[in-house]
Amino acid sequence: MSYAIADEPHDTPWKHLVVSPAGPLLAEIVVGSWMSLPWFVVNAIALGSPTKRKEIALCVVQLLVTALLGSLLLWADDRELIENRTLLQLAMLVIVTWKIGIAHALTTIQSRAYQVYELDGGPARTTTFVLSGGILLRPYVQGLFDDPLWDIIVMGLGGVVG
Amino acid sequence: MSETVDWDPDQLVRAAERELRAGEWKAAVELLRRALNLDEAHARAHALLALALLVPGRTAGAEAEARRALQLDGSPYSHYVMAAALFARERPGDAWAPCHVALGGGLDRETEIAIHVLGAQIRNARGERDEARDLLDRAIHLAPTRLATRVAAARFELVSGRVDVAALHVGEALRASGTDVAANVIAGEIALRNDNVADADRHVQLALLQDSLDRDALRLWALIKSRKQRAIGWSWRALVWAATRDDRQQTGLLVGSFLVLQLLSILANAAGVSVQNKLVWIWLGFLVAMYWGPAGLQKVLEAELERVDRR
Numbered sequence: 001m002s003y004a005i006a007d008e009p010h011d012t013p014w015k016h017l018v019v020s021p022a023g024p025l026l027a028e029i030v031v032g033s034w035m036s037l038p039w040f041v042v043n044a045i046a047l048g049s050p051t052k053r054k055e056i057a058l059c060v061v062q063l064l065v066t067a068l069l070g071s072l073l074l075w076a077d078d079r080e081l082i083e084n085r086t087l088l089q090l091a092m093l094v095i096v097t098w099k100i101g102i103a104h105a106l107t108t109i110q111s112r113a114y115q116v117y118e119l120d121g122g123p124a125r126t127t128t129f130v131l132s133g134g135i136l137l138r139p140y141v142q143g144l145f146d147d148p149l150w151d152i153i154v155m156g157l158g159g160v161v162g
Numbered sequence: 163m164s165e166t167v168d169w170d171p172d173q174l175v176r177a178a179e180r181e182l183r184a185g186e187w188k189a190a191v192e193l194l195r196r197a198l199n200l201d202e203a204h205a206r207a208h209a210l211l212a213l214a215l216l217v218p219g220r221t222a223g224a225e226a227e228a229r230r231a232l233q234l235d236g237s238p239y240s241h242y243v244m245a246a247a248l249f250a251r252e253r254p255g256d257a258w259a260p261c262h263v264a265l266g267g268g269l270d271r272e273t274e275i276a277i278h279v280l281g282a283q284i285r286n287a288r289g290e291r292d293e294a295r296d297l298l299d300r301a302i303h304l305a306p307t308r309l310a311t312r313v314a315a316a317r318f319e320l321v322s323g324r325v326d327v328a329a330l331h332v333g334e335a336l337r338a339s340g341t342d343v344a345a346n347v348i349a350g351e352i353a354l355r356n357d358n359v360a361d362a363d364r365h366v367q368l369a370l371l372q373d374s375l376d377r378d379a380l381r382l383w384a385l386i387k388s389r390k391q392r393a394i395g396w397s398w399r400a401l402v403w404a405a406t407r408d409d410r411q412q413t414g415l416l417v418g419s420f421l422v423l424q425l426l427s428i429l430a431n432a433a434g435v436s437v438q439n440k441l442v443w444i445w446l447g448f449l450v451a452m453y454w455g456p457a458g459l460q461k462v463l464e465a466e467l468e469r470v471d472r473r
Contacts, residue, residue, distance in 0.1 A: 002195060002199060003195045005220075006227070007220055007222040007226070008223065025413055025416075025417075026449075029416075085432075086432040089428045090425075090428060093421070101417075103417075104413055104414065108413070111410070112222050119218055
């Protein structure tokens with residue numbers, strides 16, 4: 001077996017699925033977590049990222065903490081502890097900031113392996129079509145459950161003010 | 163590389179050293195990988211691999227290799243490589259201690275010069291300007307005509323505001339290599355400070371003909387453009403500024419701007435003004451500029467360089 005450098009991606013049979021980590025990050029903003037989190041996981045595995053366990057763990061943590069924060073927010077809203085709509089929107093913005101902050105951290109971590117992959121001449125798929133498909137599918141995914149917690153977990157752009 | 167099949171690790175490491183000196187970092191990495199396949203505990207191979215990985219900016223891999231080299235032999239050379247890796251990872255605070263050990267290590271002349279220049283960069287990044295200047299003076303004393311040393315000294319003096327001293331150093335650097343990218347960029351910056359736009363233009367074109375992706379050269383090019391076309395100068399500067407951010411800065415900017423716009427939107431809503439759609443379009447425009455701006459900029463630059471080439 002050849003000597004492996006710490007930052008090098010491992011060999012995988014799914015290299016044809018690799019995209020720039022900026023794709024899943026954009027998906028978090030314009031589509032929602034329902035698309036970005038699975039995409040980050042698939043990309044970490046396809047890329048053979050040496051930090052894929054950390055990346056997958058971050059995705060799980062993002063999901064769990066978002067669910068927790070969302071539940072807390074809805075509980076406070078039910079008991080009318082949040083006095084007006086602006087405060088509610090600002091609280092939602094805190095959740096969005098958390099989600100996008102984690103997506104940004106994931107992008108930064110995954111980019112290290114992706115840059116090495118690119119330097120070695122690895123091909124990358126364009127993300128435009130997947131993102132466009134995600135934007136088209138977004139209302140259907142958001143409408144799957146009539147539960148505000150579901151909206152908080154899957155929302156993307158416009159989820160705060162809309 | 164077929165004649166190297168039966169080489170032992172030491173021979174492979176020496177060959178890698180030659181490749182690295184010739185700027186062939188990929189070939190050096192492959193030779194070192196083969197050396198480490200034969201002897202995983204070869205400290206020099208790990209140290210050289212760290213230096214080779216620093217060339218394309220693989221700083222995480224470089225730090226891991228430097229750490230392994232340091233564990234294996236704790237030599238002054240491994241300390242030097244560790245300092246270089248930590249400095250490249252923007253940790254000048256941590257980089258000084260190994261650099262200090264390497265400075266007193268009695269290494270060969272070439273490495274000693276490189277350590278002095280690195281030490282000056284680290285001290286400068288820590289805000290210790292006098293100590294940085296002292297290290298640069300010692301590096302110049304060791305090799306008065308060395309290009310890299312003169313370029314580092316010129317950059318240091320220019321940032322310190324001592325333009326005349328910077329001009330002396332860059333003059334020496336250009337005498338050593340008239341086409342060096344960094345030297346031409348600094349010469350261009352000095353010319354621009356002295357309001358000699360034509361001379362600045364000549365230097366930046368020379369630099370961009372060598373490397374059209376060099377960030378410092380692109381920034382200078384934008385500055386010259388904005389000086390020539392004052393009315394739209396800010397747009398050149400903004401475009402080049404966006405295009406020369408690294409990936410981490412670009413994504414940080416996108417995420418930050420998105421959150422700021424969301425906050426503005428909420429506050430505007432609270433004041434009874436509905437601007438969310440407008441803000442979303444502004445952000446999407448910003449996104450397009452960030453992602454497709456660099457490609458557009460490259461096209462403009464290529465067209466300009468082609469005109470220069472024809473002349």
